[in-house]
Amino acid sequence: xxxxxxxxxxxxxxxxxxxxxxxxxxxxxxxTTGIGHEPRMSKMYxxxxxxxxxxxxxxxxxxxxxxxxxxSVDPTRQTYREIGKAELETTSKALQDQMQxxxxxMKDLSxxxxxxxxxxxxxxxxEAAKPVVVKDxxxxxxxxxxxxxxxxxxxxxxxxxVAWTTNEVKGFAPLRDxxxxxxxxxxxxxxxxxxxxxxAYAKIDGFPMETDxxxxxxxxxxxxxxxxxxxxxxxxAGYKKEAxxxxxxxxx
Numbered sequence: 096x097x098x099x100x101x102x103x104x105x106x107x108x109x110x111x112x113x114x115x116x117x118x119x120x121x122x123x124x125x126x127t128t129g130i131g132h133e134p135r136m137s138k139m140y141x142x143x144x145x146x147x148x149x150x151x152x153x154x155x156x157x158x159x160x161x162x163x164x165x166x167s168v169d170p171t172r173q174t175y176r177e178i179g180k181a182e183l184e185t186t187s188k189a190l191q192d193q194m195q196x197x198x199x200x201m202k203d204l205s206x207x208x209x210x211x212x213x214x215x216x217x218x219x220x221x222e223a224a225k226p227v228v229v230k231d232x233x234x235x236x237x238x239x240x241x242x243x244x245x246x247x248x249x250x251x252x253x254x255x256x257v258a259w260t261t262n263e264v265k266g267f268a269p270l271r272d273x274x275x276x277x278x279x280x281x282x283x284x285x286x287x288x289x290x291x292x293x294x295a296y297a298k299i300d301g302f303p304m305e306t307d308x309x310x311x312x313x314x315x316x317x318x319x320x321x322x323x324x325x326x327x328x329x330x331x332a333g334y335k336k337e338a339x340x341x342x343x344x345x346x347x
Contacts, residue, residue, distance in 0.1 A: 121266045123318035129311035140321070141270050145328040146277055157328055158277050166330055174337045175330045225251040227291055229298040238304040239316055248295035255291050256308055260301030266320045267302040 120142040127135045138149040144161040157166040165178040201208075227250045234245040236259065243259040267274075278293040292308070304315045 119266050119269070119320055120322050121264070121270060121318065122321035122323065123315050125313050125315045127311065127313045129309070136316075140323040140327060141273070142323050142325070142328070143270065144273055145325070146273070147323070147328055157330070159328060160273060160276055168330055168334065170331075173331075173333065174335045176337050176339055178339065227255065227294045227298065229295060238314065239318070241304060241318075243304045244301065246299045248291075248299070250291055250295075256295045256306065258296075258299055258303050258307075259305040260299055260303050262301045264302040264318055 120140065122141070123139050125137050125139070127137065135151045137151060140147040140149075144159065146158040148156045148158075150156070153170055155166075155168040155170065157168065159166070163180050167176040167178070169175065227248050230247045230249065232245040232247060236243055236245075238259055238261070241261040241263045243261045246258045246260065247254055248256040248258070275293065275297055278296055296303070302315075302318070304318075306313050
């Protein structure tokens with residue numbers, strides 16, 4: 096039997112470490128203000144290609160990149176809705192059609208009203224969006240015991256995102272690409288956001304501990320490495336599947 100060389104052993108150990116790191120997940124809790132009157136506390140469980148979000152009302156969103164699907168789960172009613180790629184594309188197309196109809200109606204507004212609305216509207220399909228510029232301010236502060244650095248994202252002269260991030264959450268690096276993918280999927284269903292937020296996050300280093308978008312502020316109050324069983328990213332057995340209420344194209 097051939098004795099393994101030192102380099103072979105090092106390579107094997109490195110492979111095991113990399114596989115373990117990639118399989119290691121994260122768990123974090125965050126509080127959001129600026130939506131409604133009361134702070135909203137959410138819980139997030141992340142594993143490679145899988146994300147579970149528990150909202151303040153107990154409802155759950157499961158994002159499965161490995162299946163290319165979203166699941167919206169209501170534990171109280173024991174029901175769920177399944178959203179696949181085709182449904183996302185249908186929703187995105189319907190929302191774009193609605194935005195186009197809104198643009199057409201804006202022609203009847205006064206010049207002042209139209210100018211104000213145009214500032215709030217995302218670029219039209221085929222129209223080049225202004226680039227998002229991210230500035231590293233160099234400012235630091237401690238958030239939930241972790242050292243964070245401040246970044247400001249600016250588009251067309253306006254601040255669209257302020258983020259305090261940290262590199263002290265070691266388990267985030269293997270999950271970062273997944274996290275950016277979730278951002279793209281979520282913003283694809285919100286034409287008012289477009290790709291601005293995702294583009295900004297892609298240029299910001301580290302795990303976001305605090306973010307400000309307009310009046311909406313989210314702060315991570317707890318984050319830790321945690322392996323979550325795959326069963327937690329499944330719809331519980333016995334739950335009833337409900338039909339989707341997808342946005343419909345506006346009348347012609």
